[in-house]
Every structure is written in structure tokens, then in C-alpha cells.
Amino acid sequence: MSHLRTHRNSGTIPMASGAAAAALKARAAAWEVPLVETPDALSLFVWGCELRLVPGGDEVRVELTAPEARLIGSLQDSATELFTEAGLEVRWDRVDAGALAPGLSLMRVESVTQRSPGFIRVRLSGPDAGRFGIGSLHFRLLLPPAGREAVWPRVGASGRTEWPRGADALHRPVYTVAGHGDGWLDFDIFRHAGSPTCDWALSGPQGSTVGIIGPGGGWCPDAARLHLFGDETALPAIARMLELAQGEVTAHIRAAYPDLGPLAADPRVTRCDDLLAALARTDLGKGSHVWFAAEAGQAREARQHLIARGIDRKDFLSAAYWG
Ligand SMILES: Cc1cc2nc3c(=O)[nH]c(=O)nc-3n(C[C@H](O)[C@H](O)[C@H](O)COP(=O)(O)OP(=O)(O)OC[C@H]3O[C@@H](n4cnc5c(N)ncnc54)[C@H](O)[C@@H]3O)c2cc1C
Structure with a gap:
């Protein structure tokens, strides 16, 4: 990943001792993202970026690295927020005060x-x-x-x-x-x-x-067999993934027939009225990945169904698109 880390910013937290480290550990747990601790530093990894704490003397150095300038801005926003919540102030070397929000x-x-x-x-x-x-x-x-x-x-x-x-x-x-x-x-x-x-x-x-x-948000999952399920709000994402998928792909879409547009003629696509029933009928063999996006209650049911079927969490995504 190091070749991507072209953008940087840093700052200091005065007299932070263990409080900054504790706040970073809590955030890594809440976001479910990797945290790496070495004798010299503590790093949280998110969005392809690194947020690194380096203790020294009576201050902690905060170092941000990211593959894009806007991600440095987003990380600076999140870091400021998480340390402020812990009662700590980051003194940034650089703040683009007044600039449009990152991204x-x-x-x-x-x-x-x-x-x-x-x-x-x-x-x-x-x-x-x-x-x-x-x-x-x-x-x-x-x-x-x-x-x-x-x-x-x-x-x-x-x-x-x-x-x-x-x-x-x-x-x-x-x-x-x-x-x-x-x-x-x-x-x-x-x-x-x-x-x-x-x-x-x-x-x-x-x-x-x-x-x-x-x-x-996400991109098209990389899988040998991709099974897509979604309602109208997910139709644009499914259409993109049908273009992007490298492996075998099928899609079940709950939408009115005229709204399918060109997808109506795509042999990989099935229009349906009940996404959960379609999911239950789908054979999920080795190499399968399930992508499900619809109203929040449906997404929750899909997740429960997949867990009950013993599908590993890394092999599916069930997203609430509305509600
Ligand atoms: C990653 C992601 C990608 C998305 N992509 C698209 C997209 O490309 N096209 C698209 O149309 N939507 C998409 N959505 C869904 C969209 O963000 C929501 O439908 C959102 O609520 C729309 O905002 P709004 O102004 O219409 O309504 P809101 O102000 O958010 O909601 C107003 C009311 O409408 C209800 N509501 C929202 N969506 C629906 C619905 N589909 N059917 C019935 N009632 C509804 C809400 O529950 C609420 O009561 C996406 C959502 C996510 C998370």
C-alpha cells in the first residue's frame, strides 16, 4: 500500500498520554477497521489511509497518509472529531479553513x-x-x-x-x-x-x-459467482455491477417491468416481486457472493437468512438503501 501514500498532514496533541491511544482503539473497534500497534506507534487503517499516533515527550504526534488529497481532508475531519470527543485538541500543521468540505x-x-x-x-x-x-x-x-x-x-x-x-x-x-x-x-x-x-x-x-x-460506498464485489438482489433503489447499482462483474453473475430485481429498461432483455436478470423468496431459492455454492440491497427491514431479514444458512459474513453484503 505504501506506493499509494502520497498525501500527508500531521499535527500534535499536547499532554495526551494514553488518552489518544484509547480513543483511537475505541474508534477502530466501532468502525471494525484494522489497528496495528508497534512499540513506536499505533495505526488505524481506513479507506486506504493510515491514521498514526507517535508518542514522544509530553505530546503525541498525529500523522495522516492517504492516496488522495480529499481523503486526507476526510481523515482530518474524523480525527479531529474523534479526539475532540475524547476531550483532546489536535493542533494541525495545516488546515484548509474555509475550503469546501473534502470530496x-x-x-x-x-x-x-x-x-x-x-x-x-x-x-x-x-x-x-x-x-x-x-x-x-x-x-x-x-x-x-x-x-x-x-x-x-x-x-x-x-x-x-x-x-x-x-x-x-x-x-x-x-x-x-x-x-x-x-x-x-x-x-x-x-x-x-x-x-x-x-x-x-x-x-x-x-x-x-x-x-x-x-x-x-462499495464497488462490484470480486467473485466467481455473484448473486445480486435489489429493489428499484438498487437497480442503478445492479446495472453498473452487471457491466463490471468479471465472473458469473445473476440478478433478481424487484421493479416494474418497464423500469428495467435494457436489463429486461439481459438473460442474467430476473424480475421478481419477492426478493427474500428469490434469495431463499438461490443455490449458494462454493465461490458465491451475495449482494442484497433494499428497504431496511428486508435487508435485515436477508442478513438473518444468510447467517442462518451458514454463509460466511465475508461472502455477502446486505445493505439498507432506504427506510
Ligand atoms: C448506497 C446507496 C445507493 C443508492 N442509490 C440510489 C439510486 O441510484 N437511485 C435511487 O432512487 N435511490 C438510491 N438509493 C436510495 C435513496 O438514497 C433513498 O431512497 C432516499 O431515501 C431517497 O431520498 P428521498 O429524498 O427520496 O427521500 P427521504 O427524505 O430519504 O425519505 C422520504 C420518505 O420516503 C421514504 N422512501 C425512501 N425511499 C423509498 C422508496 N424507494 N420507496 C418508498 N418510500 C421510500 C422514506 O422512508 C421516507 O419516509 C441509494 C441508497 C444507498 C444507501
Whole structure:
């Protein structure tokens, strides 16, 4: 991994003794990420980055390394937050105070079209579009409250990202990059009742500016036999994974037939009404990996079902996409 560690930042925690180490250990346990302890340092590894504590004299040195500048910013945000929670102050060597939050790109709404009866397609454009849809499938859309001037999250003097609150608080749903090209990306919004995102998309936002933050979330699992299950909200992710999968792949999608679009003609895809029943019927032999994404209760049931079938936790992912 060392060849990737090209971006760095560091700081110090005065008179921290064991408190900083205890806070880092607790965070590693909460995030379920690796922690490596040597006689000289304690390191937490997350997102391909390292957060390292090096004790010395009456202070602790905090060293961040990451493969991308935005990840240094995200790690600085998390580190500041976790040590502040433990009552410790990090004095960073560098803080980009006032800069847009790490990973945030402001994009122009290029077009809004009806992709199918149940989906609205939004195209965003901007010089940062190429950062998205690579390595991670998803991003957070940041929508200011209707009728208000946008207040974007920015890096505060402490190193923490300061998010707008109260009347300026942003709506922050997660979406999937459905397609991307030179300077643009598309995402598909499933139309459902009571959705602020649908209301926004149908309000004529063409030409306006929105924020997207990321990319984040997973990529296509690498497996000899990949079994995908998802509802409408997971349809864009399943479509991407059907393009990306290297091994054998099948998909069960709970969506109306016209919303499947080109997937309706894909022999690997089965439309269904009951994802859990489809999962129960699926033979999960050696080399299988299950990816399941739907409403929270369904995702929970799928997880319980897979554990009851003795499927190892590393061989499946069951994600709550809404609810
Ligand atoms: C990793 C990830 C990727 C995702 N990708 C996509 C994507 O590409 N396209 C997409 O459409 N969605 C996607 N989703 C789901 C999307 O983030 C949620 O549906 C989100 O709630 C949408 O925000 P909203 O503004 O519509 O509604 P919210 O303000 O979040 O919710 C408003 C109300 O709508 C309900 N609700 C939310 N989703 C649904 C639904 N599908 N059916 C019925 N009621 C619902 C909520 O429970 C709530 O009561 C993804 C989610 C995750 C975690």
C-alpha cells in the first residue's frame, strides 16, 4: 500500500498520554477497521489511509497518509472529531479553513429527463465529474432547502467540516452513478411519494448548482459467482455491477417491468416481486457472493437468512438503501 501514500498532514496533541491511544482503539473497534500497534506507534487503517499516533515527550504526534488529497481532508475531519470527543485538541500543521468540505464538488444540473415511468434521470456537469463513478459506485447529493441560497459545508478552523444547520441544513440522500463521460455524470431517481429529491428534480432545477460529495460506498464485489438482489433503489447499482462483474453473475430485481429498461432483455436478470423468496431459492455454492440491497427491514431479514444458512459474513453484503 505504501506506493499509494502520497498525501500527508500531521499535527500534535499536547499532554495526551494514553488518552489518544484509547480513543483511537475505541474508534477502530466501532468502525471494525484494522489497528496495528508497534512499540513506536499505533495505526488505524481506513479507506486506504493510515491514521498514526507517535508518542514522544509530553505530546503525541498525529500523522495522516492517504492516496488522495480529499481523503486526507476526510481523515482530518474524523480525527479531529474523534479526539475532540475524547476531550483532546489536535493542533494541525495545516488546515484548509474555509475550503469546501473534502470530496465536495459543485455541479451544474444539465438536464432532467423521464428515463422510464418510475425513474427520473438527472445529468450533472462539471470539471470534477471524472472523480465519480470510479472505485466507488455512489455519492451523496446535497440539496439546499427549496427557495434558499445554498450554504455548502466547509472546513472549519479546527479541521472539522462544518455543515450548515437549521434553516440552511441540506438534504443528503445517497445515489449511484448510472453513467459518466467527459465532464458529466448521470444518476437515476426512483419516484416515490414524499420524496424531497423527486420534488427537487421535478421543480425544474436545470441550470442550477447542486453539491455532490464522495465518491463513497462499495464497488462490484470480486467473485466467481455473484448473486445480486435489489429493489428499484438498487437497480442503478445492479446495472453498473452487471457491466463490471468479471465472473458469473445473476440478478433478481424487484421493479416494474418497464423500469428495467435494457436489463429486461439481459438473460442474467430476473424480475421478481419477492426478493427474500428469490434469495431463499438461490443455490449458494462454493465461490458465491451475495449482494442484497433494499428497504431496511428486508435487508435485515436477508442478513438473518444468510447467517442462518451458514454463509460466511465475508461472502455477502446486505445493505439498507432506504427506510
Ligand atoms: C448506497 C446507496 C445507493 C443508492 N442509490 C440510489 C439510486 O441510484 N437511485 C435511487 O432512487 N435511490 C438510491 N438509493 C436510495 C435513496 O438514497 C433513498 O431512497 C432516499 O431515501 C431517497 O431520498 P428521498 O429524498 O427520496 O427521500 P427521504 O427524505 O430519504 O425519505 C422520504 C420518505 O420516503 C421514504 N422512501 C425512501 N425511499 C423509498 C422508496 N424507494 N420507496 C418508498 N418510500 C421510500 C422514506 O422512508 C421516507 O419516509 C441509494 C441508497 C444507498 C444507501
